Amino acid sequence: MADAATGGAHAHRHADGVDVPTARRLAHDAGAARLLPPAPLPLDECGGTVLAAPLVARSDAPSVDSSAMDGFAVRGEGPWSVVDRVLAGAVARRALTPGEAAEVATGAPVPAGTERVLPIEDVTVDGSRVALTGPWPSRRHVRRRGEQVTAGTVLLDAGVPVSAAVLGLAASAGADSLTVRRRPRVGALLTGDELVTSGVPRPGQVRDAVGPLLPGLVEHLGGRPVEARRSGDDARALGAALDSLLATDADVVVTCGMAGAGPADHLHAWLGDIGASLVVDGVAVRPGHPQLLAVLPDGRPLVGLPGNPLAAVAALLLLLGPVLDGMTGRVGPPAARVRLVGAVPSGRPVTSLVPVRRGTEPGTVEAAGPAGPAQLWGLALADAVAVVPPGAGPQDLVELLPLP
Numbered sequence: 001m002a003d004a005a006t007g008g009a010h011a012h013r014h015a016d017g018v019d020v021p022t023a024r025r026l027a028h029d030a031g032a033a034r035l036l037p038p039a040p041l042p043l044d045e046c047g048g049t050v051l052a053a054p055l056v057a058r059s060d061a062p063s064v065d066s067s068a069m070d071g072f073a074v075r076g077e078g079p080w081s082v083v084d085r086v087l088a089g090a091v092a093r094r095a096l097t098p099g100e101a102a103e104v105a106t107g108a109p110v111p112a113g114t115e116r117v118l119p120i121e122d123v124t125v126d127g128s129r130v131a132l133t134g135p136w137p138s139r140r141h142v143r144r145r146g147e148q149v150t151a152g153t154v155l156l157d158a159g160v161p162v163s164a165a166v167l168g169l170a171a172s173a174g175a176d177s178l179t180v181r182r183r184p185r186v187g188a189l190l191t192g193d194e195l196v197t198s199g200v201p202r203p204g205q206v207r208d209a210v211g212p213l214l215p216g217l218v219e220h221l222g223g224r225p226v227e228a229r230r231s232g233d234d235a236r237a238l239g240a241a242l243d244s245l246l247a248t249d250a251d252v253v254v255t256c257g258m259a260g261a262g263p264a265d266h267l268h269a270w271l272g273d274i275g276a277s278l279v280v281d282g283v284a285v286r287p288g289h290p291q292l293l294a295v296l297p298d299g300r301p302l303v304g305l306p307g308n309p310l311a312a313v314a315a316l317l318l319l320l321g322p323v324l325d326g327m328t329g330r331v332g333p334p335a336a337r338v339r340l341v342g343a344v345p346s347g348r349p350v351t352s353l354v355p356v357r358r359g360t361e362p363g364t365v366e367a368a369g370p371a372g373p374a375q376l377w378g379l380a381l382a383d384a385v386a387v388v389p390p391g392a393g394p395q396d397l398v399e400l401l402p403l404p
Protein backbone atom coordinates (compact mmCIF):
# COMPACT_ATOMS: atom_id res chain seq x y z
CA MET A 1 0.00 0.00 0.00
CA ALA A 2 1.30 3.45 -0.87
CA ASP A 3 2.33 5.37 2.24
CA ALA A 4 0.90 8.61 0.89
CA ALA A 5 -2.55 7.16 1.28
CA THR A 6 -2.39 6.86 5.03
CA GLY A 7 -2.55 10.64 5.39
CA GLY A 8 -6.34 10.68 5.56
CA ALA A 9 -6.72 7.11 6.69
CA HIS A 10 -8.45 6.15 9.92
CA ALA A 11 -8.91 2.41 9.42
CA HIS A 12 -7.35 0.05 11.88
CA ARG A 13 -5.25 -2.19 9.68
CA HIS A 14 -3.48 -5.46 10.30
CA ALA A 15 -1.73 -7.77 7.85
CA ASP A 16 -4.78 -8.63 5.79
CA GLY A 17 -7.18 -5.88 6.78
CA VAL A 18 -10.32 -6.18 8.89
CA ASP A 19 -12.33 -9.38 9.22
CA VAL A 20 -15.44 -9.92 7.09
CA PRO A 21 -18.11 -9.09 9.73
CA THR A 22 -16.27 -5.87 10.62
CA ALA A 23 -15.93 -4.88 6.96
CA ARG A 24 -19.63 -5.42 6.37
CA ARG A 25 -20.59 -3.47 9.48
CA LEU A 26 -18.31 -0.54 8.60
CA ALA A 27 -19.73 -0.52 5.07
CA HIS A 28 -23.30 -0.51 6.39
CA ASP A 29 -22.46 2.33 8.78
CA ALA A 30 -20.87 4.37 5.99
CA GLY A 31 -24.03 3.91 3.91
CA ALA A 32 -26.35 4.69 6.83
CA ALA A 33 -24.47 7.96 7.34
CA ARG A 34 -25.74 8.86 3.83
CA LEU A 35 -29.31 7.63 4.31
CA LEU A 36 -31.28 8.87 1.29
CA PRO A 37 -34.31 11.06 1.97
CA PRO A 38 -37.74 9.38 1.88
CA ALA A 39 -39.96 10.49 -0.99
CA PRO A 40 -43.44 9.60 -2.24
CA LEU A 41 -43.45 7.88 -5.63
CA PRO A 42 -46.34 6.64 -7.79
CA LEU A 43 -46.77 2.89 -7.43
CA ASP A 44 -45.59 2.10 -10.94
CA GLU A 45 -42.25 3.80 -10.25
CA CYS A 46 -41.58 2.06 -6.92
CA GLY A 47 -40.24 -1.30 -8.11
CA GLY A 48 -36.74 -1.91 -6.71
CA THR A 49 -36.90 0.89 -4.15
CA VAL A 50 -37.11 0.39 -0.37
CA LEU A 51 -40.09 1.27 1.83
CA ALA A 52 -39.27 4.31 3.95
CA ALA A 53 -42.56 4.12 5.85
CA PRO A 54 -44.75 1.16 6.81
CA LEU A 55 -47.33 -0.03 4.28
CA VAL A 56 -50.71 0.31 6.00
CA ALA A 57 -53.95 -1.20 4.66
CA ARG A 58 -56.33 1.60 3.68
CA SER A 59 -59.41 -0.61 3.69
CA ASP A 60 -60.73 -3.92 4.93
CA ALA A 61 -59.98 -6.90 2.70
CA PRO A 62 -62.31 -8.04 1.40
CA SER A 63 -64.04 -4.68 1.55
CA VAL A 64 -67.49 -6.33 1.69
CA ASP A 65 -68.80 -9.82 2.41
CA SER A 66 -68.17 -11.57 -0.87
CA SER A 67 -68.48 -14.91 -2.56
CA ALA A 68 -65.54 -17.32 -2.74
CA MET A 69 -67.25 -19.39 -5.47
CA ASP A 70 -69.27 -19.08 -8.63
CA GLY A 71 -72.73 -20.29 -7.57
CA PHE A 72 -75.77 -19.20 -5.57
CA ALA A 73 -75.93 -17.17 -2.37
CA VAL A 74 -78.80 -18.63 -0.32
CA ARG A 75 -80.73 -18.01 2.84
CA GLY A 76 -82.75 -20.63 4.73
CA GLU A 77 -83.66 -24.11 3.52
CA GLY A 78 -83.91 -25.03 -0.19
CA PRO A 79 -85.06 -25.22 -2.80
CA TRP A 80 -84.69 -21.50 -3.31
CA SER A 81 -86.16 -19.02 -5.75
CA VAL A 82 -83.58 -16.98 -7.60
CA VAL A 83 -84.34 -13.28 -7.07
CA ASP A 84 -81.08 -11.57 -8.06
CA ARG A 85 -77.86 -11.92 -10.04
CA VAL A 86 -74.63 -10.32 -8.76
CA LEU A 87 -71.67 -10.53 -11.11
CA ALA A 88 -68.22 -9.00 -10.53
CA GLY A 89 -68.41 -5.22 -10.24
CA ALA A 90 -72.11 -5.24 -9.29
CA VAL A 91 -73.88 -5.05 -5.93
CA ALA A 92 -77.02 -6.89 -4.80
CA ARG A 93 -80.33 -5.12 -5.38
CA ARG A 94 -81.74 -6.21 -2.02
CA ALA A 95 -81.31 -8.49 0.96
CA LEU A 96 -82.30 -12.17 0.75
CA THR A 97 -85.23 -13.45 2.73
CA PRO A 98 -85.49 -17.13 3.78
CA GLY A 99 -85.99 -19.38 0.74
CA GLU A 100 -84.35 -16.91 -1.64
CA ALA A 101 -81.14 -17.16 -3.69
CA ALA A 102 -78.99 -14.82 -5.78
CA GLU A 103 -76.68 -16.01 -8.51
CA VAL A 104 -73.17 -14.78 -7.63
CA ALA A 105 -69.73 -14.75 -9.24
CA THR A 106 -66.49 -15.37 -7.36
CA GLY A 107 -65.43 -12.13 -5.65
CA ALA A 108 -68.82 -10.45 -6.08
CA PRO A 109 -70.52 -8.97 -2.98
CA VAL A 110 -73.14 -11.30 -1.55
CA PRO A 111 -76.59 -9.89 -0.69
CA ALA A 112 -77.28 -9.03 2.93
CA GLY A 113 -78.82 -12.03 4.67
CA THR A 114 -76.67 -14.56 2.79
CA GLU A 115 -75.95 -17.59 4.95
CA ARG A 116 -73.81 -19.52 2.49
CA VAL A 117 -72.84 -19.82 -1.15
CA LEU A 118 -73.58 -23.09 -2.94
CA PRO A 119 -71.01 -23.78 -5.67
CA ILE A 120 -72.56 -24.12 -9.13
CA GLU A 121 -71.41 -27.77 -9.34
CA ASP A 122 -73.45 -28.69 -6.22
CA VAL A 123 -76.86 -27.46 -7.44
CA THR A 124 -79.42 -27.98 -10.19
CA VAL A 125 -81.16 -25.00 -11.72
CA ASP A 126 -84.68 -25.23 -13.08
CA GLY A 127 -85.96 -21.92 -14.40
CA SER A 128 -85.84 -19.57 -11.44
CA ARG A 129 -85.59 -22.44 -8.90
CA VAL A 130 -82.31 -23.77 -7.56
CA ALA A 131 -81.91 -26.95 -5.49
CA LEU A 132 -78.99 -28.66 -3.78
CA THR A 133 -78.04 -31.94 -5.48
CA GLY A 134 -76.16 -33.55 -2.58
CA PRO A 135 -75.57 -32.99 1.14
CA TRP A 136 -74.81 -29.46 2.48
CA PRO A 137 -71.26 -28.55 1.47
CA SER A 138 -69.03 -28.33 4.57
CA ARG A 139 -67.87 -24.77 3.81
CA ARG A 140 -69.91 -21.60 3.61
CA HIS A 141 -67.86 -20.10 0.79
CA VAL A 142 -68.46 -16.54 2.02
CA ARG A 143 -65.44 -14.30 2.60
CA ARG A 144 -66.40 -11.98 5.42
CA ARG A 145 -65.52 -8.29 5.21
CA GLY A 146 -62.08 -7.70 6.81
CA GLU A 147 -61.46 -11.43 7.10
CA GLN A 148 -57.99 -11.15 5.50
CA VAL A 149 -56.99 -7.68 6.73
CA THR A 150 -58.70 -4.82 8.53
CA ALA A 151 -58.13 -1.16 7.64
CA GLY A 152 -55.14 0.26 9.52
CA THR A 153 -53.23 -3.02 9.71
CA VAL A 154 -49.45 -2.56 9.21
CA LEU A 155 -48.73 -4.94 6.34
CA LEU A 156 -45.02 -4.26 5.87
CA ASP A 157 -42.43 -2.34 7.85
CA ALA A 158 -40.09 0.36 6.58
CA GLY A 159 -36.94 -1.23 5.19
CA VAL A 160 -38.69 -3.84 3.07
CA PRO A 161 -37.53 -3.86 -0.56
CA VAL A 162 -40.36 -3.16 -3.00
CA SER A 163 -40.64 -6.40 -4.95
CA ALA A 164 -43.26 -7.29 -7.54
CA ALA A 165 -45.34 -8.91 -4.78
CA VAL A 166 -45.09 -5.76 -2.64
CA LEU A 167 -46.42 -3.68 -5.54
CA GLY A 168 -49.39 -6.04 -5.85
CA LEU A 169 -50.03 -6.01 -2.11
CA ALA A 170 -49.81 -2.21 -2.00
CA ALA A 171 -52.38 -1.96 -4.79
CA SER A 172 -54.67 -4.42 -2.97
CA ALA A 173 -54.30 -2.29 0.13
CA GLY A 174 -55.55 0.75 -1.77
CA ALA A 175 -52.21 2.58 -2.17
CA ASP A 176 -51.54 4.79 -5.20
CA SER A 177 -48.09 5.84 -4.07
CA LEU A 178 -45.51 4.68 -1.56
CA THR A 179 -42.99 6.52 0.57
CA VAL A 180 -39.71 5.00 -0.48
CA ARG A 181 -35.98 5.49 -0.76
CA ARG A 182 -34.84 5.32 -4.36
CA ARG A 183 -32.00 3.19 -5.61
CA PRO A 184 -28.67 4.92 -4.98
CA ARG A 185 -26.95 5.89 -8.25
CA VAL A 186 -23.69 4.00 -8.67
CA GLY A 187 -20.99 5.45 -10.90
CA ALA A 188 -18.06 3.24 -11.86
CA LEU A 189 -14.50 3.65 -13.08
CA LEU A 190 -12.68 0.70 -14.59
CA THR A 191 -8.93 1.15 -14.62
CA GLY A 192 -6.18 -0.61 -16.52
CA ASP A 193 -4.06 0.13 -19.62
CA GLU A 194 -4.30 -3.55 -20.47
CA LEU A 195 -8.09 -3.72 -20.69
CA VAL A 196 -9.87 -4.22 -24.01
CA THR A 197 -13.61 -4.32 -24.47
CA SER A 198 -14.01 -6.59 -27.47
CA GLY A 199 -12.55 -9.65 -29.09
CA VAL A 200 -9.77 -11.96 -27.96
CA PRO A 201 -7.04 -10.02 -26.16
CA ARG A 202 -3.54 -9.96 -27.65
CA PRO A 203 -0.61 -10.89 -25.37
CA GLY A 204 -0.41 -8.29 -22.61
CA GLN A 205 -4.05 -7.32 -23.00
CA VAL A 206 -6.90 -8.45 -20.75
CA ARG A 207 -10.54 -8.53 -21.75
CA ASP A 208 -12.60 -6.39 -19.35
CA ALA A 209 -14.87 -8.84 -17.51
CA VAL A 210 -16.00 -6.52 -14.73
CA GLY A 211 -17.66 -3.88 -16.93
CA PRO A 212 -20.18 -6.39 -18.29
CA LEU A 213 -21.05 -7.93 -14.90
CA LEU A 214 -21.25 -4.67 -12.99
CA PRO A 215 -24.71 -3.34 -14.00
CA GLY A 216 -26.50 -6.58 -13.14
CA LEU A 217 -24.78 -6.98 -9.80
CA VAL A 218 -25.26 -3.33 -8.85
CA GLU A 219 -28.94 -3.69 -9.71
CA HIS A 220 -29.15 -6.95 -7.68
CA LEU A 221 -27.60 -5.21 -4.67
CA GLY A 222 -30.18 -2.42 -4.83
CA GLY A 223 -28.27 0.28 -6.74
CA ARG A 224 -28.84 1.94 -10.09
CA PRO A 225 -25.85 1.71 -12.41
CA VAL A 226 -25.50 5.15 -13.99
CA GLU A 227 -22.01 5.56 -15.37
CA ALA A 228 -19.21 3.20 -16.31
CA ARG A 229 -16.09 5.08 -17.33
CA ARG A 230 -12.58 3.92 -18.07
CA SER A 231 -9.14 5.20 -17.32
CA GLY A 232 -5.58 4.24 -18.02
CA ASP A 233 -3.09 3.51 -15.30
CA ASP A 234 -1.16 6.74 -14.88
CA ALA A 235 -1.84 8.83 -11.81
CA ARG A 236 -3.01 11.91 -13.74
CA ALA A 237 -5.43 9.95 -15.90
CA LEU A 238 -6.87 8.31 -12.78
CA GLY A 239 -7.23 11.64 -10.97
CA ALA A 240 -8.91 13.30 -13.95
CA ALA A 241 -11.29 10.40 -14.47
CA LEU A 242 -12.25 10.31 -10.79
CA ASP A 243 -12.71 14.09 -10.64
CA SER A 244 -15.07 13.97 -13.59
CA LEU A 245 -16.95 10.99 -12.16
CA LEU A 246 -17.39 12.90 -8.91
CA ALA A 247 -18.87 15.80 -10.87
CA THR A 248 -21.85 13.55 -11.77
CA ASP A 249 -24.81 12.97 -9.49
CA ALA A 250 -23.58 9.47 -8.51
CA ASP A 251 -24.39 8.69 -4.88
CA VAL A 252 -21.67 6.04 -4.65
CA VAL A 253 -18.48 5.55 -6.64
CA VAL A 254 -17.03 2.16 -7.50
CA THR A 255 -13.53 1.76 -8.89
CA CYS A 256 -12.05 -1.42 -10.28
CA GLY A 257 -8.34 -2.14 -10.24
CA MET A 258 -5.55 -0.28 -8.47
CA ALA A 259 -6.76 -1.57 -5.13
CA GLY A 260 -3.42 -3.25 -4.46
CA ALA A 261 0.09 -1.97 -3.94
CA GLY A 262 1.57 -2.38 -7.41
CA PRO A 263 3.62 0.23 -9.28
CA ALA A 264 0.55 1.46 -11.19
CA ASP A 265 -1.84 1.42 -8.22
CA HIS A 266 -2.47 5.13 -7.64
CA LEU A 267 -5.84 4.91 -5.95
CA HIS A 268 -4.52 5.05 -2.37
CA ALA A 269 -2.38 8.07 -3.23
CA TRP A 270 -5.34 9.87 -4.82
CA LEU A 271 -7.54 9.12 -1.80
CA GLY A 272 -4.80 10.44 0.49
CA ASP A 273 -4.33 13.57 -1.64
CA ILE A 274 -7.99 14.57 -1.58
CA GLY A 275 -8.30 13.87 2.16
CA ALA A 276 -10.61 10.87 1.91
CA SER A 277 -11.12 8.75 4.99
CA LEU A 278 -10.09 5.14 4.43
CA VAL A 279 -12.71 3.15 6.33
CA VAL A 280 -11.78 -0.32 5.14
CA ASP A 281 -8.37 -0.96 3.62
CA GLY A 282 -8.14 -4.66 2.99
CA VAL A 283 -10.40 -7.47 4.21
CA ALA A 284 -9.26 -10.86 5.53
CA VAL A 285 -10.98 -12.80 2.77
CA ARG A 286 -10.01 -14.93 -0.24
CA PRO A 287 -10.45 -13.89 -2.95
CA GLY A 288 -10.63 -10.15 -2.73
CA HIS A 289 -8.42 -9.09 0.15
CA PRO A 290 -7.23 -5.78 -1.40
CA GLN A 291 -10.81 -4.34 -1.45
CA LEU A 292 -11.32 -0.96 0.14
CA LEU A 293 -13.97 1.50 1.25
CA ALA A 294 -13.34 5.22 1.58
CA VAL A 295 -15.55 8.14 2.48
CA LEU A 296 -14.79 11.12 0.24
CA PRO A 297 -14.58 14.64 1.67
CA ASP A 298 -18.11 15.37 0.39
CA GLY A 299 -19.37 12.30 2.28
CA ARG A 300 -19.91 9.99 -0.67
CA PRO A 301 -18.71 6.39 -0.23
CA LEU A 302 -16.16 4.98 -2.68
CA VAL A 303 -15.82 1.20 -2.96
CA GLY A 304 -12.52 0.03 -4.45
CA LEU A 305 -12.77 -3.35 -6.16
CA PRO A 306 -9.63 -5.41 -6.76
CA GLY A 307 -8.95 -5.96 -10.46
CA ASN A 308 -9.21 -9.74 -10.49
CA PRO A 309 -12.84 -10.30 -11.54
CA LEU A 310 -13.92 -12.76 -8.83
CA ALA A 311 -12.17 -10.57 -6.26
CA ALA A 312 -14.14 -7.62 -7.66
CA VAL A 313 -17.38 -9.55 -7.14
CA ALA A 314 -16.29 -10.34 -3.57
CA ALA A 315 -15.94 -6.64 -2.87
CA LEU A 316 -19.30 -5.87 -4.47
CA LEU A 317 -20.97 -8.42 -2.19
CA LEU A 318 -19.08 -7.55 0.99
CA LEU A 319 -18.79 -3.76 0.71
CA LEU A 320 -21.11 -2.31 -1.94
CA GLY A 321 -24.12 -4.40 -0.83
CA PRO A 322 -24.01 -3.20 2.79
CA VAL A 323 -23.28 0.41 1.71
CA LEU A 324 -26.43 0.37 -0.44
CA ASP A 325 -28.44 -1.28 2.36
CA GLY A 326 -27.33 1.49 4.70
CA MET A 327 -28.22 4.25 2.21
CA THR A 328 -31.71 2.87 1.61
CA GLY A 329 -32.46 1.54 5.09
CA ARG A 330 -33.03 -1.84 3.51
CA VAL A 331 -33.51 -4.70 5.96
CA GLY A 332 -32.88 -7.98 4.20
CA PRO A 333 -34.19 -11.37 5.26
CA PRO A 334 -32.09 -13.28 7.80
CA ALA A 335 -29.12 -14.93 6.12
CA ALA A 336 -29.67 -18.44 4.80
CA ARG A 337 -27.34 -20.93 6.44
CA VAL A 338 -26.55 -24.27 4.87
CA ARG A 339 -23.91 -26.97 4.89
CA LEU A 340 -21.24 -26.79 2.20
CA VAL A 341 -20.40 -30.30 0.98
CA GLY A 342 -17.74 -31.67 -1.33
CA ALA A 343 -14.25 -30.25 -1.77
CA VAL A 344 -14.48 -27.17 0.44
CA PRO A 345 -11.95 -24.88 2.09
CA SER A 346 -11.56 -25.97 5.69
CA GLY A 347 -9.51 -24.67 8.59
CA ARG A 348 -8.28 -21.64 6.61
CA PRO A 349 -7.01 -18.66 8.63
CA VAL A 350 -9.16 -16.16 6.69
CA THR A 351 -12.72 -16.19 5.34
CA SER A 352 -13.18 -17.92 1.97
CA LEU A 353 -15.85 -16.95 -0.53
CA VAL A 354 -17.03 -19.93 -2.57
CA PRO A 355 -19.46 -19.72 -5.51
CA VAL A 356 -21.98 -22.50 -4.81
CA ARG A 357 -25.11 -24.12 -6.13
CA ARG A 358 -27.77 -26.28 -4.50
CA GLY A 359 -26.43 -29.71 -3.54
CA THR A 360 -28.22 -32.97 -4.21
CA GLU A 361 -28.80 -33.52 -0.46
CA PRO A 362 -31.48 -31.15 0.96
CA GLY A 363 -30.09 -28.19 2.89
CA THR A 364 -26.67 -28.41 1.31
CA VAL A 365 -24.70 -26.52 -1.32
CA GLU A 366 -21.60 -27.51 -3.23
CA ALA A 367 -18.87 -25.58 -5.02
CA ALA A 368 -20.32 -24.64 -8.41
CA GLY A 369 -17.10 -24.77 -10.42
CA PRO A 370 -13.59 -23.41 -10.83
CA ALA A 371 -13.21 -20.20 -8.86
CA GLY A 372 -9.71 -18.72 -8.87
CA PRO A 373 -9.54 -14.96 -8.20
CA ALA A 374 -9.33 -14.20 -11.94
CA GLN A 375 -11.85 -16.85 -12.93
CA LEU A 376 -15.63 -16.44 -13.32
CA TRP A 377 -16.54 -19.94 -14.50
CA GLY A 378 -17.71 -21.18 -11.08
CA LEU A 379 -19.56 -17.93 -10.41
CA ALA A 380 -21.46 -18.27 -13.67
CA LEU A 381 -22.64 -21.73 -12.55
CA ALA A 382 -23.49 -20.55 -9.03
CA ASP A 383 -26.70 -19.29 -7.46
CA ALA A 384 -25.02 -17.94 -4.33
CA VAL A 385 -21.65 -17.26 -2.76
CA ALA A 386 -20.94 -19.10 0.50
CA VAL A 387 -19.09 -17.21 3.23
CA VAL A 388 -16.82 -19.78 4.89
CA PRO A 389 -15.43 -18.25 8.10
CA PRO A 390 -11.86 -18.78 9.28
CA GLY A 391 -11.37 -22.22 10.79
CA ALA A 392 -14.72 -23.56 9.56
CA GLY A 393 -14.97 -27.34 9.34
CA PRO A 394 -16.85 -29.45 6.81
CA GLN A 395 -19.90 -29.87 9.11
CA ASP A 396 -20.33 -26.16 9.84
CA LEU A 397 -23.23 -24.15 8.47
CA VAL A 398 -22.21 -21.29 6.20
CA GLU A 399 -24.00 -18.09 5.21
CA LEU A 400 -25.15 -17.67 1.63
CA LEU A 401 -25.01 -14.39 -0.25
CA PRO A 402 -27.53 -14.72 -3.07
CA LEU A 403 -26.55 -13.97 -6.66
CA PRO A 404 -28.86 -12.54 -9.30
Ligand SMILES: Nc1nc2c(c(=O)[nH]1)N[C@H]1C(S)=C(S)[C@@H](COP(=O)(O)OP(=O)(O)OC[C@H]3O[C@@H](n4cnc5c(N)ncnc54)[C@H](O)[C@@H]3O)O[C@H]1N2
Binds near residue numbers: 195
Ligand atom coordinates in the same frame (compact mmCIF):
# COMPACT_ATOMS: atom_id res chain seq x y z
N1 LIG B 1 2.65 -7.96 -4.16
C1 LIG B 1 1.33 -8.21 -4.16
N2 LIG B 1 0.70 -8.31 -5.32
C2 LIG B 1 -0.62 -8.57 -5.33
C3 LIG B 1 -1.31 -8.74 -4.12
C4 LIG B 1 -0.61 -8.59 -2.91
O1 LIG B 1 -1.16 -8.71 -1.81
N3 LIG B 1 0.72 -8.31 -2.98
N4 LIG B 1 -2.64 -9.02 -4.15
C5 LIG B 1 -3.13 -9.67 -5.35
C6 LIG B 1 -4.54 -9.69 -5.34
S1 LIG B 1 -5.23 -10.73 -4.21
C7 LIG B 1 -5.29 -8.98 -6.22
S2 LIG B 1 -6.97 -9.19 -6.31
C8 LIG B 1 -4.73 -8.00 -7.11
C9 LIG B 1 -5.39 -6.63 -6.93
O2 LIG B 1 -5.01 -5.87 -7.95
P1 LIG B 1 -5.50 -4.42 -8.23
O3 LIG B 1 -6.79 -4.14 -7.62
O4 LIG B 1 -4.41 -3.51 -7.86
O5 LIG B 1 -5.80 -4.49 -9.75
P2 LIG B 1 -4.84 -4.50 -10.99
O6 LIG B 1 -3.43 -4.63 -10.55
O7 LIG B 1 -5.24 -3.38 -11.82
O8 LIG B 1 -5.32 -5.84 -11.65
C10 LIG B 1 -5.12 -7.10 -11.12
C11 LIG B 1 -5.49 -8.12 -12.18
O9 LIG B 1 -6.82 -7.98 -12.57
C12 LIG B 1 -6.96 -7.74 -13.96
N5 LIG B 1 -8.08 -6.82 -14.17
C13 LIG B 1 -8.18 -5.55 -13.77
N6 LIG B 1 -9.35 -5.03 -14.16
C14 LIG B 1 -10.00 -5.99 -14.82
C15 LIG B 1 -11.24 -6.06 -15.48
N7 LIG B 1 -12.06 -5.00 -15.52
N8 LIG B 1 -11.59 -7.22 -16.08
C16 LIG B 1 -10.75 -8.29 -16.06
N9 LIG B 1 -9.56 -8.29 -15.43
C17 LIG B 1 -9.18 -7.15 -14.84
C18 LIG B 1 -5.66 -7.12 -14.33
O10 LIG B 1 -5.42 -7.21 -15.69
C19 LIG B 1 -4.70 -7.90 -13.47
O11 LIG B 1 -4.46 -9.14 -14.07
O12 LIG B 1 -3.37 -7.81 -6.86
C20 LIG B 1 -2.64 -9.03 -6.64
N10 LIG B 1 -1.26 -8.69 -6.52
Ligand code: MOO
Binds near residue numbers: 289
Ligand atom coordinates in the same frame (compact mmCIF):
# COMPACT_ATOMS: atom_id res chain seq x y z
O1 MOO C 1 -8.26 -10.61 -4.21
MO1 MOO C 1 -7.17 -11.40 -5.04
O2 MOO C 1 -8.07 -11.93 -6.37
O3 MOO C 1 -7.66 -12.64 -3.76
O4 MOO C 1 -6.38 -12.66 -5.89
